[in-house]
Amino acid sequence: MFGASGGIGRALALRLAAQPGFSAVLGYSRSSAVALDLCDESSIEAVAADVQRSPVDLRLLIDATGVLDGDGVVAEKTWRQMDGAAMMRAFVVNAIGPALLMKHFLPLLPRAGRCVFATLSARVGSIGDNRLGGWYSYRASKAALNQIVRTAAIELRRTRPEALCIALHPGTVATPLSARFAKPGLEVQSPEVAALRILAVLNTLTAQSSGEFFDQRGRPIVW
Numbered sequence: 001m002f003g004a005s006g007g008i009g010r011a012l013a014l015r016l017a018a019q020p021g022f023s024a025v026l027g028y029s030r031s032s033a034v035a036l037d038l039c040d041e042s043s044i045e046a047v048a049a050d051v052q053r054s055p056v057d058l059r060l061l062i063d064a065t066g067v068l069d070g071d072g073v074v075a076e077k078t079w080r081q082m083d084g085a086a087m088m089r090a091f092v093v094n095a096i097g098p099a100l101l102m103k104h105f106l107p108l109l110p111r112a113g114r115c116v117f118a119t120l121s122a123r124v125g126s127i128g129d130n131r132l133g134g135w136y137s138y139r140a141s142k143a144a145l146n147q148i149v150r151t152a153a154i155e156l157r158r159t160r161p162e163a164l165c166i167a168l169h170p171g172t173v174a175t176p177l178s179a180r181f182a183k184p185g186l187e188v189q190s191p192e193v194a195a196l197r198i199l200a201v202l203n204t205l206t207a208q209s210s211g212e213f214f215d216q217r218g219r220p221i222v223w
């Protein structure tokens with residue numbers, strides 16, 4: 001679990017640890033013993049080395065990292081709020097970091113049998129679904145992430161035909177990331193419910209779905 005300290009990541013890790021069928025759940029974040037900082041590829045390499053030292057059969061990798069606002073990133077309401085450094089930071093954390101996770105972890109997946117790499121994207125990263133505007137950096141960095149997922153899925157299929165690499169929208173979830181943007185009338189799930197839904201979707205998908213983008217109920221989302 002990458003982003004095991006986050007609202008959704010923690011709920012997913014707890015739920016997986018309680019499920020039979022997984023011998024171990026490894027969780028990483030910037031505060032884990034082996035720290036994962038998506039802005040520093042050497043830390044991603046260190047985490048990959050740590051995973052390789054662990055006696056686990058790697059079947060499920062979930063990337064639950066991401067940033068919307070704060071920590072150097074701005075959720076812009078208008079182009080007037082665009083800031084180059086903040087946009088770059090959003091791209092590094094939301095798109096380039098997950099791409100580097102794919103670079104270092106997809107080769108560790110077994111060549112035979114079902115295995116999954118899922119990254120938490122966001123519906124607002126869909127270009128076709130963008131009707132409200134705003135959040136330039138977040139939207140664009142998640143759209144870039146979606147393209148990276150699709151591209152990596154194609155490469156992954158060549159050596160691991162039973163593997164999946166997918167993007168998932170978790171729905172709106174009550175976490176620090178969404179707290180400032182809660183609106184009356186918006187359906188907000190608890191992290192525990194979101195985790196259950198995400199895992200249910202992951203359980204049903206087959207290799208034919210690799211390279212696709214799904215919501216928390218398993219419905220495909222337009223790119």
Ligand SMILES: NC(=O)c1ccc[n+]([C@@H]2O[C@H](COP(=O)([O-])OP(=O)(O)OC[C@H]3O[C@@H](n4cnc5c(N)ncnc54)[C@H](OP(=O)(O)O)[C@@H]3O)[C@@H](O)[C@H]2O)c1
Nearest residue numbers: 003005006007008030037038065066120172173175177178
């Ligand atoms: N919550 C929602 O409503 C919602 C809706 C749509 C999509 N999503 C997506 O779901 C994912 C998880 O969101 P969340 O709501 O659980 O957010 P969250 O509670 O704020 O957790 C964010 C996670 O990202 C990690 N992270 C941030 N910057 C990092 C960096 N530079 N290096 C390594 N890890 C970093 C954090 O780890 P640290 O402890 O190291 O900071 C934390 O584990 C995100 O991709 C988000 O875009 C969420």
